[in-house]
Amino acid sequence: MATTLAKAADGIGAATHAARIEHVSKSFAGPAGQQLVLDDITLDVAPGEFVTLLGASGCGKSTLLNLVAGLDRPTAGGISTDGRPALMFQEHALFPWLTAGKNIELALKLRGVPKNERRGRAEELLELVRLKGAHGKRVHELSGGMRQRVALARALAQESRLLLMDEPFAALDAITRDVLHDELTRIWRETQLSVLFVTHNVREAVRLAQRVVLLSSRPGRIAREWTVGIPHPRRIEDTAVAELSVEITEELRGEIRRHGQH
Amino acid sequence: MASTETTAKDKDGGDLAGLEAGLDALETVQTGRRPLRLTLREKVLPPVVAAVLVLAVWQALVSFEIVDDPTKLPSPGAVWHVLREAWLQGELLGYIWTSVSRGLLGFFFALLIGTPLGLLVARVKVVRAAIGPILSGLQSLPSVAWVPPAVIWLGLNNSMMYAVILLGAVPSIANGLVSGVDQVPPLFLRAGRTLGATGLKGTWYVVLPAALPGYVAGLKQGWAFSWRSLMAAEIIASFPDLGVGLGQLLENGRNASDMAMVFEAILLILTVGIAIDLLIFSPLERWVLRSRGLLVKG
Numbered sequence: 001m002a003t004t005l006a007k008a009a010d011g012i013g014a015a016t017h018a019a020r021i022e023h024v025s026k027s028f029a030g031p032a033g034q035q036l037v038l039d040d041i042t043l044d045v046a047p048g049e050f051v052t053l054l055g056a057s058g059c060g061k062s063t064l065l066n067l068v069a070g071l072d073r074p075t076a077g078g079i080s081t082d083g084r085p086a087l088m089f090q091e092h093a094l095f096p097w098l099t100a101g102k103n104i105e106l107a108l109k110l111r112g113v114p115k116n117e118r119r120g121r122a123e124e125l126l127e128l129v130r131l132k133g134a135h136g137k138r139v140h141e142l143s144g145g146m147r148q149r150v151a152l153a154r155a156l157a158q159e160s161r162l163l164l165m166d167e168p169f170a171a172l173d174a175i176t177r178d179v180l181h182d183e184l185t186r187i188w189r190e191t192q193l194s195v196l197f198v199t200h201n202v203r204e205a206v207r208l209a210q211r212v213v214l215l216s217s218r219p220g221r222i223a224r225e226w227t228v229g230i231p232h233p234r235r236i237e238d239t240a241v242a243e244l245s246v247e248i249t250e251e252l253r254g255e256i257r258r259h260g261q262h
Numbered sequence: 263m264a265s266t267e268t269t270a271k272d273k274d275g276g277d278l279a280g281l282e283a284g285l286d287a288l289e290t291v292q293t294g295r296r297p298l299r300l301t302l303r304e305k306v307l308p309p310v311v312a313a314v315l316v317l318a319v320w321q322a323l324v325s326f327e328i329v330d331d332p333t334k335l336p337s338p339g340a341v342w343h344v345l346r347e348a349w350l351q352g353e354l355l356g357y358i359w360t361s362v363s364r365g366l367l368g369f370f371f372a373l374l375i376g377t378p379l380g381l382l383v384a385r386v387k388v389v390r391a392a393i394g395p396i397l398s399g400l401q402s403l404p405s406v407a408w409v410p411p412a413v414i415w416l417g418l419n420n421s422m423m424y425a426v427i428l429l430g431a432v433p434s435i436a437n438g439l440v441s442g443v444d445q446v447p448p449l450f451l452r453a454g455r456t457l458g459a460t461g462l463k464g465t466w467y468v469v470l471p472a473a474l475p476g477y478v479a480g481l482k483q484g485w486a487f488s489w490r491s492l493m494a495a496e497i498i499a500s501f502p503d504l505g506v507g508l509g510q511l512l513e514n515g516r517n518a519s520d521m522a523m524v525f526e527a528i529l530l531i532l533t534v535g536i537a538i539d540l541l542i543f544s545p546l547e548r549w550v551l552r553s554r555g556l557l558v559k560g
Binding site: 142175186 | 281290463467553554
């Protein structure tokens with residue numbers, strides 16, 4: 001089903017969505033038989049849209065991202081994306097046997113970019129994430145924030161229309177994370193990418209997204225959605241960000257509380 | 263629901279870039295080379311002192327006549343004399359070369375066989391189930407056990423030496439690669455797949471380079487096994503037509519009841535084994551680990 005949808009999208013030409021998730025369910029074999037992790041998720045990401053998936057532990061948000069990335073298959077339902085999405089993880093997942101620049105060049109190579117263009121393109125991408133001159137640096141020589149920026153550059157090297165991000169900033173300290181929020185917003189606006197960003201951090205979700213989707217836990221269902229109209233540039237300490245965060249947090253707490261009652 | 267309050271916080275790009283540059287500078291690990299004197303003092307001096315101590319004890323055992331029988335324990339001077347004689351007669355390098363060339367060539371063949379074998383065992387489930395346990399079991403089989411059958415199958419010749427080396431080294435090399443592949447973090451495989459490195463591309467661009475540290479450890483062990491197997495083969499299957507390697511030298515010393523010669527051979531076998539490791543495998547291993555930031559300095 002996923003492939004037919006993808007083909008249909010190709011036929012139209014310009015895709016009307018970056019990702020279309022239709023009635024997707026996913027269950028895993030657990031100790032207590034089949035365990036339903038995702039239940040009937042339907043979600044569209046429009047071209048150029050920034051959507052955050054928000055949820056507590058066990059809501060299956062990472063599972064959903066894996067499904068969209070094509071790393072796993074849904075038990076039911078269909079997913080179609082506009083080309084193969086790029087994926088960024090909580091850990092940088094850069095290859096330590098390559099330099100920062102060569103990590104990006106590998107992504108270009110695997111996409112079929114000719115050899116003589118790779119170096120220049122990698123330099124451009126490093127400049128985009130403000131790491132000019134880091135091409136020859138080894139991964140272990142970079143700080144956590146720098147590694148995630150190289151990982152972002154490597155993801156961008158795939159030239160996908162859709163960038164999937166699985167809590168990419170969760171392991172960073174607060175200041176670095178804040179800076180990377182600004183960077184991601186800047187790059188998203190410059191590149192007109194669609195972003196599907198998974199997090200459990202409400203403020204992060206509100207600060208970044210145009211749309212926040214709250215998932216309930218066990219099984220993961222779409223509980224509620226908010227459109228965030230706060231204009232950019234946003235700051236983590238903005239009153240508007242704080243107010244909406246309070247509202248969403250209340251809802252999230254309610255979702256979590258339900259699990260303690262039975 | 264939608265919040266539309268405008269927040270007028272001025273934040274230009276330059277401010278962000280500056281903040282970021284500051285963070286990068288603060289968090290970047292400073293790396294530099296060790297000064298040579300420190301390396302000499304911490305890495306070279308201790309083993310030299312240890313060797314000198316062993317020599318001193320040895321000399322003392324002879325000088326104070328604690329062991330008063332040159333056929334049991336020759337003096338360091340006597341061993342030095344035998345070494346010097348062999349060198350002056352131009353035979354020393356010949357002994358060494360005979361064994362080292364056999365050892366390295368045998369190791370090279372073991373590399374050619376062990377690498378694809380290891381990859382096959384690591385990546386193909388049926389092959390792993392079938393020969394994986396045998397391969398790791400073979401590692402605990404002393405390679406000297408292969409000498410008698412190899413002599414019977416192949417006769418007293420160089421092929422038999424190579425066969426024994428292969429049987430000793432191939433399992434180590436293959437197992438090193440298998441454990442290297444097994445220890446590749448699943449995250450690298452996922453990252454590779456999202457970048458489009460699947461199938462053979464995934465093996466070439468992700469699995470093999472990620473498995474390199476384990477593979478190099480296997481090579482190192484494979485060399486040790488090659489060298490040991492070869493010495494066992496040379497000692498047991500000494501035959502004049504094969505040329506005198508270090509193992510034969512040892513056996514000749516025993517036949518002549520010339521303890522100085524036996525010590526000479528043992529010293530040479532030990533030295534060559536250490537030298538090859540120090541000159542080839544340890545630098546290779548250090549380079550692989552250091553380039554990945556896996557080598558802790560100290």
